[in-house]
Amino acid sequence: MQRVTVSLDEDETAAFDAIVVEQGYASRSEAIRDLVRRAVDARRLTSTIDGACVANLSYVYDHHLPTLVRRLTELQHANHDLVVATTHVHLDHDNCLESTMLKGPVAAVRALADGIEATGGVRYTTLNLISAPGSTSSGHKHSPGHTQPLLPNDR
Ligand code: NI
Incomplete structure (x- = not known):
């Protein structure tokens, strides 16, 4: 692990320390590592559209709209290779x-998310994409005997 020194002004430091406390981080370093991981992952996802990912897609809808319910079911069945599980509340x-766990190529997962979001009556759609191990050609290496984590930012 390398030590990196970061300079922040007083206001930034106070705001950041508040986040560290509110989110229950053990230290500033842990919070910064989390921010860096997210930034690196977001960058990887925008630059490797062909990569694999795991994702959570959440959305709200009115179940009194029968064509909407049928359309959502059809979309999920048509993409059963991407849909790992769906929780309905x-x-x-x-x-x-509905909160749906997805797994597969980034482009296909994004296309399914776009299709659900664009379905009339679906609201508050949020997609959280996380790049999956081995999804890039950048050579994510593991030492021998080390079990590959589910996610690159496994913690
Ligand atoms: Ni319901």
């Missing part, structure tokens, strides 16, 4: 929240 009398 009945939020209230009208609204359902």
Whole structure:
């Protein structure tokens, strides 16, 4: 591990320390490592559209719209190779929240997410993409005997 010195002004330091406390990080270093991992991963995902990923897609919809419910079911069945699991939560009398775990090529996962988001009546769609191990040609190496983590930012 290498030591990197970061300079922040007083306001930035106070704001950052508040985040460290609020999110329960053990140290500033742990919080900064998390930020760096996210930045590196976001960069990798935008630069390697052909890579593999795991992802969580969440959205809310009104289950009283029968064509919408049928359309969402059809979309998930048509992409059963990408859909790992879906959790359905009945939020209230009208609204359902679905949280779907996806796995596969980034382009295909994005296309499915776009299709669901574009379906009329679907709201608050959020896609959290995480690049999967071995998804890039940049040579993510593991030492012998080390079990490959599920995610590169495994912690
Ligand atoms: Ni429901």
